Amino acid sequence: MSRKILILNLHPAAQSLNRALAESYAQAAREAGHETRIRHLHDLAFDMDFGQAGFKGAKALEPDLETFMAHLEWAEHLLITTPMWWGGLPGKAKALFDRAFLPGRTFDPRIKKLGLPKPLLTGRTARLILTSDTPQWYFRWAMGSPMKRQVTRQILRYVGIGPTAFTHFSPVEHSTDVLRQKWLEQVAALGRQAA
Numbered sequence: 001m002s003r004k005i006l007i008l009n010l011h012p013a014a015q016s017l018n019r020a021l022a023e024s025y026a027q028a029a030r031e032a033g034h035e036t037r038i039r040h041l042h043d044l045a046f047d048m049d050f051g052q053a054g055f056k057g058a059k060a061l062e063p064d065l066e067t068f069m070a071h072l073e074w075a076e077h078l079l080i081t082t083p084m085w086w087g088g089l090p091g092k093a094k095a096l097f098d099r100a101f102l103p104g105r106t107f108d109p110r111i112k113k114l115g116l117p118k119p120l121l122t123g124r125t126a127r128l129i130l131t132s133d134t135p136q137w138y139f140r141w142a143m144g145s146p147m148k149r150q151v152t153r154q155i156l157r158y159v160g161i162g163p164t165a166f167t168h169f170s171p172v173e174h175s176t177d178v179l180r181q182k183w184l185e186q187v188a189a190l191g192r193q194a195a
Contacts, residue, residue, distance in 0.1 A: 003034050003077050004034070005029055005076070005078075006036075006038075006077070006078050006079070007029075008080045008081070009041060009082075010083075010096070011041060012041050014040075018081045018129075019042075020184060021131070022079070024185075024188045025190060026038045026191065028187075028191030028192045029191035029194060032193075055109075065099055069105065077126065077194055079129070079190075080127070080151070081187075082128070084132040084147050089147070089150075097155050104120075105120065106120055107160075119159045124160070124162075125161070125162065125165075127195060128152060128166050130167070130170075132169075135171060136168050152164040152166065167190070
């Protein structure tokens with residue numbers, strides 16, 4: 001069954017392993033008959049500073065943020081590929097969510113359940129692909145997978161996107177071309193399955 005997939009590369013550089021992973025996933029998904037739209041953080045122009053203390057009177061979304069939200073509202077599945085920098089998202093990646101995930105569009109603060117606002121982006125699944133230099137065992141057992149929890153629970157699930165699958169490739173810095181090719185093939189397999 002064909003799915004509508006938004007592929008989001010959250011690496012701020014024009015060229016990166018994350019971009020290659022996103023494009024490998026997109027190509028395989030298209031070849032399998034899925035509809036895809038791909039956005040690269042590097043290409044998005046917007047003010048990263050939310051610039052105020054609350055949501056009332058928030059600045060209007062720039063055209064690139066409006067397009068991102070339109071693609072997200074269109075999608076049935078979201079694929080995010082991102083590096084982990086200092087234990088979290090790159091600054092511009094975090095700013096994308098800070099600026100675009102606003103009340104009335106992604107959650108409704110007027111309707112609460114267990115103290116949390118009603119999520120408005122339900123009915124979508126996701127996969128987070130994380131790249132890092134932190135070994136997987138250390139990320140999971142010593143650190144408790146903090147970035148995985150932040151993105152999947154505190155950002156995506158908060159607005160209703162889930163369940164979210166998780167893939168972690170590491171260490172990146174000293175990875176070989178052979179290993180990177182293996183990662184690209186793994187991601188292509190996920191793209192074919194829209195997983």
